[in-house]
Amino acid sequence: MSGNGTRQPEFAAWETHAEQAKFTNPARGETVRGLGCSEAVSFGNTGFTYVSGQVELNGPVLQRMSAELGTEQVRAVIEHEVGHVVGLDHVNDPSHVMNPSETPGVVSFGAGDLTGLSLLGQGKCRPDP
Numbered sequence: 001m002s003g004n005g006t007r008q009p010e011f012a013a014w015e016t017h018a019e020q021a022k023f024t025n026p027a028r029g030e031t032v033r034g035l036g037c038s039e040a041v042s043f044g045n046t047g048f049t050y051v052s053g054q055v056e057l058n059g060p061v062l063q064r065m066s067a068e069l070g071t072e073q074v075r076a077v078i079e080h081e082v083g084h085v086v087g088l089d090h091v092n093d094p095s096h097v098m099n100p101s102e103t104p105g106v107v108s109f110g111a112g113d114l115t116g117l118s119l120l121g122q123g124k125c126r127p128d129p
């Protein structure tokens with residue numbers, strides 16, 4: 001909360017199924033561990049620029065994951081969601097953090113993940129309009 005009583009947006013939020021209905025994916029019959037998204041806006045005809053983003057983490061599920069698989073596996077979930085915030089999409093390779101299904105033991109970005117991050121990092125920063 002800020003001094004004037006309004007809630008400031010948070011980059012990361014720990015939530016439960018009761019707080020975030022999207023943590024349940026009935027179509028795939030699975031529980032979602034986290035969500036990451038960003039908002040892009042267009043400044044004329046110069047393409048889109050990411051202006052904000054947020055990660056929502058399924059606290060109870062990640063707490064269980066931490067106990068069963070270790071904190072490194074939870075960190076990989078967070079890296080996956082932050083990857084979405086900065087513009088990475090899913091990949092099919094299960095040895096990469098950006099694969100949509102966590103693979104036990106895959107706890108850091110793979111070569112393809114890093115290549116994607118490098119390409120995204122080459123984009124131009126835009127000054128405030």
Ligand SMILES: [Zn+2]
Pocket residue numbers: 080084090100
């Ligand atoms: Zn994802």
